Amino acid sequence: MLLSVENLKVFFHSDGAVSRAVDGVSYEIRKGETVCLVGESGCGKTVSVLAILGLIPQPPGEISGGKIFFKGKNLLDLDEEEFQKIRGKEISMIFQEPMTSLNPVFTIGDQIEEAITTHDTVEGAEAHRRTIELLADVGIASPEERTKDYPHNLSGGQRQRVMIAMALACKPDLVIADEPTTALDVTIQDQILHLFRELKEKRHMALLYITHNLGVVAEIADRIYVMYAGIIAEVGSVEQIFRNPHHPYTMGLLASLPSRAKKGQSLYSIPGAVPDPAYKPQGCPFNPRCPHVQESCRRTFPEMCDFEDHHFARCPIIFQQRKGS
Amino acid sequence: MADQGTDHSVLLVKGLKKYFPVRRGFLQKVIGWIKAVDGVDLEIGQGKTLGLVGESGCGKTTVGQLILRLIEADAGQIVFRDQDITAFPPEEMKPLRKEMQIIFQDPFGSLNPRMTVGQSIEEGLRTLDEGGRPWRRKRIRELLEMVGMPPNVDDRYPHEFSGGQRQRIGIARALSVEPSLIICDEPVSALDVSIQAQIINLLEDLQAKLGLSYLFIAHDLNVVEYISDAVAVMYLGQLMAYGPAELIYDQPLHPYTRALLSAVPVPEPGRSREWEPLGGDVPSPFNPPPGCKFQGRCPLVEDRCRREEIQFYPVEDGRRVRCWKVLGK
Numbered sequence: 001m002l003l004s005v006e007n008l009k010v011f012f013h014s015d016g017a018v019s020r021a022v023d024g025v026s027y028e029i030r031k032g033e034t035v036c037l038v039g040e041s042g043c044g045k046t047v048s049v050l051a052i053l054g055l056i057p058q059p060p061g062e063i064s065g066g067k068i069f070f071k072g073k074n075l076l077d078l079d080e081e082e083f084q085k086i087r088g089k090e091i092s093m094i095f096q097e098p099m100t101s102l103n104p105v106f107t108i109g110d111q112i113e114e115a116i117t118t119h120d121t122v123e124g125a126e127a128h129r130r131t132i133e134l135l136a137d138v139g140i141a142s143p144e145e146r147t148k149d150y151p152h153n154l155s156g157g158q159r160q161r162v163m164i165a166m167a168l169a170c171k172p173d174l175v176i177a178d179e180p181t182t183a184l185d186v187t188i189q190d191q192i193l194h195l196f197r198e199l200k201e202k203r204h205m206a207l208l209y210i211t212h213n214l215g216v217v218a219e220i221a222d223r224i225y226v227m228y229a230g231i232i233a234e235v236g237s238v239e240q241i242f243r244n245p246h247h248p249y250t251m252g253l254l255a256s257l258p259s260r261a262k263k264g265q266s267l268y269s270i271p272g273a274v275p276d277p278a279y280k281p282q283g284c285p286f287n288p289r290c291p292h293v294q295e296s297c298r299r300t301f302p303e304m305c306d307f308e309d310h311h312f313a314r315c316p317i318i319f320q321q322r323k324g325s
Numbered sequence: 326m327a328d329q330g331t332d333h334s335v336l337l338v339k340g341l342k343k344y345f346p347v348r349r350g351f352l353q354k355v356i357g358w359i360k361a362v363d364g365v366d367l368e369i370g371q372g373k374t375l376g377l378v379g380e381s382g383c384g385k386t387t388v389g390q391l392i393l394r395l396i397e398a399d400a401g402q403i404v405f406r407d408q409d410i411t412a413f414p415p416e417e418m419k420p421l422r423k424e425m426q427i428i429f430q431d432p433f434g435s436l437n438p439r440m441t442v443g444q445s446i447e448e449g450l451r452t453l454d455e456g457g458r459p460w461r462r463k464r465i466r467e468l469l470e471m472v473g474m475p476p477n478v479d480d481r482y483p484h485e486f487s488g489g490q491r492q493r494i495g496i497a498r499a500l501s502v503e504p505s506l507i508i509c510d511e512p513v514s515a516l517d518v519s520i521q522a523q524i525i526n527l528l529e530d531l532q533a534k535l536g537l538s539y540l541f542i543a544h545d546l547n548v549v550e551y552i553s554d555a556v557a558v559m560y561l562g563q564l565m566a567y568g569p570a571e572l573i574y575d576q577p578l579h580p581y582t583r584a585l586l587s588a589v590p591v592p593e594p595g596r597s598r599e600w601e602p603l604g605g606d607v608p609s610p611f612n613p614p615p616g617c618k619f620q621g622r623c624p625l626v627e628d629r630c631r632r633e634e635i636q637f638y639p640v641e642d643g644r645r646v647r648c649w650k651v652l653g654k
Contacts, residue, residue, distance in 0.1 A: 040517035040518065040519060040520075041517055155606040155607075156606075157606055158606070185380035185381055185544065185607060186380065186544065186546070186585060186588045186589055187380065187584060187585065187588045187602070187603045187607075188606065188607075189588065189590070190587075190588035190590075190602040190603065191602040191603075191604070193590065194600055194602045197600075212517065212518065213590065214518070214592040215547075215589065215590030215591055215592045216590045217592070218590065218591065218592045218593055218594040219590045219591075221594075238594040238595075239594055239595065242592065242593065242594045243594075252519060253518055253519060254592070256518055256519055256521070256522035257518070257547070257592055258521075258522070258525065258547045258548050258550070258551035258552075259547040259550070259551075259591065259592060260592065261551055263550075263551060266526045266529060266530075267522040267525055267526050267551070268522065269519065269520075269522035269523040269526055270519040270522070270523075271523075273487045273489060273490070273520065274487075274517070274519075
């Protein structure tokens with residue numbers, strides 16, 4: 001196991017209220033695997049990966065419990081200096097907005113070289129050579145000349161390629177990508193997803209990919225964790241989740257996709273809205289929106305149920321229905 | 326459809342053009358033009374939805390603004406209910422403002438944070454001197470109910486609502502003056518999937534109930550396919566394909582339409598496909614090359630595409646396609 005997050009809790013304190021952004025989340029990634037965290041805004045997917053990288057501002061944030069094991073080491077026990085050695089070298093991150101994540105006053109060559117020399121003691125010429133190689137790897141044409149460009153000279157898609165090159169600079173074991181194609185046009189998104197696929201095959205890196213787009217998930221994931229209101233609602237392989245979802249939230253998400261609907265029929269829509277993380281309902285956080293809700297769902301927090309072959313969902317109601325029949 | 330008669334059409338747009346000057350230097354000399362909209366024809370029937378799709382910078386939002394005359398066109402005609410409104414002075418436009426409304430993308434930026442929900446919805450009615458205060462208050466509550474909100478929220482402020490609820494308020498505001506045409510500019514792209522479906526259903530219900538016509542501008546091809554009767558595909562200021570939604574989606578002809586559709590990630594795992602992403606970037610609309618606008622990225626490009634201005638050819642099945650090659654012209 002490369003990374004294993006165990007019962008992680010991240011809370012934020014503001015105005016006397018406690019937002020339970022990540023409320024007991026566990027997930028795992030093996031070497032070379034692509035895992036997607038899927039969920040709507042505010043479900044805690046980004047906060048959970050910021051915790052992996054030690055980037056939760058404390059205060060107002062607080063890691064209230066859990067463990068994050070990376071190659072057998074609990075990252076939460078490390079001090080800042082030890083974290084620096086892992087962050088960017090063994091685990092790297094790609095953000096959503098390539099324009100704001102690149103420094104506008106340095107050339108992209110300088111920025112990638114910086115990523116290399118921060119962790120590896122190499123000479124300038126060697127760093128430059130590796131930079132050009134990385135840019136070629138991520139599909140940037142005439143990489144030698146591009147190293148002299150500033151971020152504003154590049155298009156959105158090219159900037160995201162540069163971000164990926166930077167993330168790969170130190171040959172990390174784990175790359176975390178937070179909505180890396182959400183700000184891009186579809187044809188450019190397609191190019192970047194294709195690039196991720198290629199890189200995965202070539203470099204055998206593990207990829208933790210955060211998105212709300214179920215189409216992207218189907219294209220790229222090996223395994224999926226569906227998150228809702230700070231918890232994991234369902235876990236399974238891409239086939240299991242799409243073909244045979246068990247959690248009512250996953251079923252609702254898939255049913256509300258326009259691409260799966262027939263014209264003229266109204267779309268299925270999950271009623272209500274995502275709860276405020278400071279005022280989550282008692283019991284199952286999905287209970288006010290759930291079509292299968294029963295009295296017990298309003299009282300007790302649901303167990304993770306083992307449906308079949310590594311496919312889990314946090315819904316005892318559906319579990320009983322499926323097992324009973 | 327573009328070529329059918331105008332008996333039932335609410336809106337007819339012909340040869341619409343908008344060029345923005347690019348200025349530089351001390352004297353602000355014009356050094357070139359951005360051809361944001363470069364000859365667009367559209368038609369929207371009564372109670373129908375026309376989807377306008379394209380990537381960022383293709384000019385789709387500008388088309389919406391031109392139709393509402395929020396900005397002035399450089400050339401072309403905008404015909405609303407058989408009246409050519411292209412050159413209407415402001416006082417003649419005012420009564421037409423009732424007929425044409427817009428819903429914006431960002432439900433956080435499009436409502437004034439200092440106005441209550443009721444005030445935001447009432448503003449249009451007040452500007453147009455519709456009814457007295459008690460009537461307007463009653464109307465606000467009716468409108469809130471119509472969009473699925475509790476009617477007693479009219480004295481609350483936008484920050485108290487979620488994105489989906491704000492979008493409902495934006496829709497109520499657009500409906501307040503009983504329009505017949507609504508320009509929906511990316512109305513669901515800022516919303517979560519589960520909320521998107523709620524808003525799409527609401528727009529469909531309102532259309533069925535009130536006979537509204539929509540120009541639905543969006544980049545999400547799945548949403549557009551679901552909601553549209555006809556679809557126009559735009560690239561760098563021009564329409565590349567135009568026709569009934571099922572033809573455009575099921576039998577795409579134009580190489581750009583094909584590339585765009587195959588780039589949409591489909592929520593079906595294990596779908597076998599030859600993954601050949603369309604290369605290149607969306608080019609800048611600043612001084613585009615002569616010939617076909619798509620030439621730089623087109624897999625079928627030939628010499629002729631770089632030389633000639635490509636016509637918007639009509640096809641027998643009722644659509645139009647801007648490509649001589651796939652049509653064998």
